Amino acid sequence: MANSSVGSTLKAYIIPLVLFAVSMVFQLFVTPRLFPTSHYDVLGVKSDSSIEEVKEAYKKLSINWNTGSEVIPVAELLKIQYAFELLSNPLWKRDYDNFGIDEHSHVVGKLKEIYTGADLSKLELPLVEATSFGPDNTFNVITSENFMSKFEDTKALLIQVFSFGSSRCANFANSWRRIADILDEVANVGMTELGEFQLAKDLAMSSFIGKYTFPDGVPAIVAFPPGCRTVNCLARYEGDLSVDTVTDWVASTILGLPRILYYSKDTLIQRFLAKGSPHKVKVIIFSNTGERATPFMRQAARDYHNYASFAFVLWQEEQFSLWFNMFGVESAPAIVFLKDPGLKPIVYYGPANNSWFQTIIEANKHQELPQLRSLTxxxxxxxxxxxxxxxxxxxxxxxxxxxxxxxxxxxxxxxxxxxxxxxxxxxxxxxxxxxxxxxxxxxxxxxxxxxxxxxxxxxxxxxxxxxxxxxxxxxxxxxxxxxxxxxxxxxxxxxxxxxxTEESMDVEKKTPKNILEALRDDGDxxxxxxxxxxxxxxxxxxxxxxxxxxxxxxxxxKSLPFFRARTPELVPEDSDPMWSNGAKNVVSASAAMKWKIRVIVKSFLEDPRIGPILLLVAFLSFGKIWLKRNQPAHQSPSKVETQKTAKEESKSNSNRKSEKKDNKSQLRRRRTEPNRDIPPSITDDEPKDAVQWELTDSDSE
The missing domain is CATH 3.40.30 (Glutaredoxin)
Structure with missing residues (x-):
């Protein structure tokens, strides 16, 4: 009996118990991890303290451990030293105060493992060396004043948000130049420094508590797709900061360009040459690096989709004889055009840039003997x-x-x-x-x-x-x-x-008055x-x-008759490819929605008010259930009368049903009794001694 009572009690309070448990998880684990101790708290100063106040606080702490009056653990000492170096550097302090950027925090953990139990006199200061990254390493800098001028054309806009005090940005400088060169004439590329606070704030993510952050620090890469001029359609890059991955993200996600696949010596003939459209020129690009197709190549594959098919092949020296005999290719990089059957391939050598690649594609997009198609x-x-x-x-x-x-x-x-x-x-x-x-x-x-x-x-x-x-x-x-x-x-x-003469005459088109005029109409x-x-x-x-x-x-x-007729239309050879069905000028709605949901969920989990709110809801739910379970069980007179009336009605209904059953049984018995008093009718059986009189033709005897 006691077990059943405990089980029913737990079942009744299951919701407040779950809410209480979740609130405790937030308070004890999630919130401390998302909101670690501020570096200002480590030094014991206010969060709006100046650099001079930071230095004074550090000087007081350093006097205590230098004189030996206070023994400070290694971990605490490293935290104090790192907080001082971070908050005494003007650029680091600015980035930390405005956007919470702290890209050297991992240094404390590494040094803690090294110097635990070791002589602190061997600790080399400073813990973090400042990086020399100046304006000479920047190009196409975007400010609040010239920001809107970047949208004068219809190209996409790719922006790197950087800081002069970031070592990661300094290491990424050469890769960013390479990305800009690859995206030349495909997208506009620029850079924005965190010192442009208003513009950087617009490009940052905003949390529920009103704090602006870049979750992965800097450099942060954002993009405005073609046709997008507001932050509502802004796309953020979340991935490895390599040239290949960034350019592939821009080409696929931002520009919606098709991929150009790599083929081996076995699959090139079976899957590309044999299954390709016969009315298209075949373009085979031999690469000696194995990198993905550049965005301008993918853009050409989209623009010339109705004229040519594209394929990539990784050049290998051991396959030299194969490619030389098939296409006449001697080295890579090279671009091969296969036109009419039996025609010698056309080969171009050397690395391709955007203008040169567009020129040779335009010159070779048709077969030598062009095909009569709907496009041509x-x-x-x-x-x-x-x-x-x-x-x-x-x-x-x-x-x-x-x-x-x-x-x-x-x-x-x-x-x-x-x-x-x-x-x-x-x-x-x-x-x-x-x-x-x-x-x-x-x-x-x-x-x-x-x-x-x-x-x-x-x-x-x-x-x-x-x-x-x-x-x-x-x-x-x-x-x-x-x-x-x-x-x-x-x-x-x-x-x-x-x-x-007939075409020069401006003949007004009249509405047909009858069916015959409509049939004679030669508008088509x-x-x-x-x-x-x-x-x-x-x-x-x-x-x-x-x-x-x-x-x-x-x-x-000769003067030949002017014969006009409705010529059958040419049927398009290809349907629209799958990649052209999606949005080409803006990021697809599904991708934007997924990104927004991810941002909302992440911001929701980072809100420090979630734990207390869940705890409050748990207590309110507990109190409501307790009051409901402990409310005295008494009934009002009106309710008692209602119950009596309901019982009487149910009893009368049952009596009526029993009477109906009795009447039906009596009728059934009456129908089954024999009809003895009823005289025989003409439908009765014929007697054995019955005689049938013979009939004559006459009506008289």
Whole structure:
């Protein structure tokens, strides 16, 4: 009985007991660790004491242990000496008073292990040497006056908060310069000294008690993502202070740039070259250090995602023969461009900077024979909605298109058109230089004038456009899914013509009055006329050039019908990559929310009022439960009458139910009794001696 009583009592008081236990943990363990004894308390002075007052207090303490009148333990002596050195240095004292920075506190613990039980006369003073770190080691210093000018462009802003009195900042100076060089033209980089108190306070973290701190000390790195101009979207770096990790954090978290993966000799072919998009240029970067891709390379991978795929390979001397035979690479660093199948790789040597890397990517983003795609149709001049490569004033231009499914036959024909393109370019250059030995063909002149473009079309991916060009019985050998082993690439030429007179007229668009006018509305019809001719000759280059020249001569000289039609749209080859779905200009909402929750929880745990508040809540809960359990159990007259009435109602209800049961049983017995007094009816069984009279046809006997 006693055990059950104790158990019920504990169960009733479980909540206040838990609150009391948690409050004791905060008071005895958490709060002392988060709020250690102040260095001012060690010296016995006020927290707002000046350097002179600190020196006087230290002088009094030192007299006591120097004269031997007072024996001071080693640990206490080291604490006093360290507190004096910290608070007598103007920079250290400023950082400690304003932001609680104490980066040399570990020195006391190390010296305590060394000098415990040893002769203190061998103690070398000072305990901490001041670091010489001056303005010469800084660059792009940000102050309260020029802070807003850093947001004039749309780039991200990376700031290092530092102190001239910090040895960690002095050691980090060279790494910070390296980070700034890597992030050049990708993000703005600056430095803010803790002496800029108002600006440093805005960049610091604020606790519940109103104290501004940098949890990991200085140097502290903060970043404003592109489009962010307030501290609400400020991001803080929490990690190792190395060049690689800091730049990777900026590129991934702040700028949202994709990563460029490293591949080995086994995975490069299987996972990159074989599975890569056939319409993209392959860019392989050979590195001799194994470092991550720089932010400007990752930015180029994002900007040129629709044109090129990127990969990293770690250069190893024992694999020299492999890479030389595959790509012609002799050393690293090197950048290799793989364009059309069977084409010799293009190799660039030397370390890459931002401008040079952007230049070579822009120059090699297209294949040698460009592909007709949704992204390139306007630039190539092969779209009826666009214009010629020669300019908007050209009324007639041409596009030579090789259509076919991806296959060896298509690769051979692409090589043929590349050779044709080189021959025409050579003819055009010779004619422009004044050589009259051989007159250039009409096709060469049109190519030089940018009125002719050579391109190829993926007949399977762009099957609607392919069928539009090849309206023949054998078009399935070229367009659509492969239904047979036969793959027959075909060459067509499209002639585009614009009616400048019609385009110059400002015709007001009227609302259709009926269905017929709506059906006749040609708002979606392309303004340029498009006539297509298919080549049926041999695939010898001279024959193709002769045919193209004849088409251009007829198209330029003859008045052909102005035929306009709705051309099927080109289908985009790639969907948006995963990294482009997130926010690119600001840190994602989920990441910002996680960071805010982490800051709130950390600040909450560091609040010294948590322990007393929990203790107060525990006592209030205990008192409430005690009063409730010890309240006298008496009932009012109205409550007694209510209980009586409820009992009477329940009794009457039970009586009614029993009466209903009796009535039902009586009715059941009456139904089951035999009906003896009822005479037989015509539905009774027929007697054995019954006779049926025969019927006649007549109604009389």
């Amino acid at each position: 149709s306007m630039d190539l001049g092969c779209d009826a909605q666009g214009y010629s490569r020669a300019g908007h004033d050209i009324t007639i231009w041409y596009c030579l298109i090789l259509a076919g499914r991806l296959s060896p036959e298509l690769n051979n024909m692409r090589a043929t058109l590349r050779s044709l393109h080189e021959i025409l370019l050579k003819e055009g250059e010779e004619s422009s230089e004044g050589e009259k030995n051989q007159l250039p063909t009409t096709a060469a002149i049109a190519l030089r004038e940018k009125r002719l473009t050579l391109t190829w079309l993926d007949g399977e991916a762009q099957h609607r456009r392919c069928f539009f060009y090849l309206q023949t019985e054998k078009s399935y050998e070229t367009c659509g899914r492969r239904m047979d082993i036969v793959d027959e690439p075909r060459i067509v030429i499209a002639r585009f013509e614009r009616n400048l 019809v392309h303004r340029a006329s498009q006539l297509v001719a298919m080549y049926n000759g041999s695939y010898e280059i001279p024959q193709i050039i002769k045919w193209v020249s004849g088409i251009i001569e007829d198209g330029d000289s």
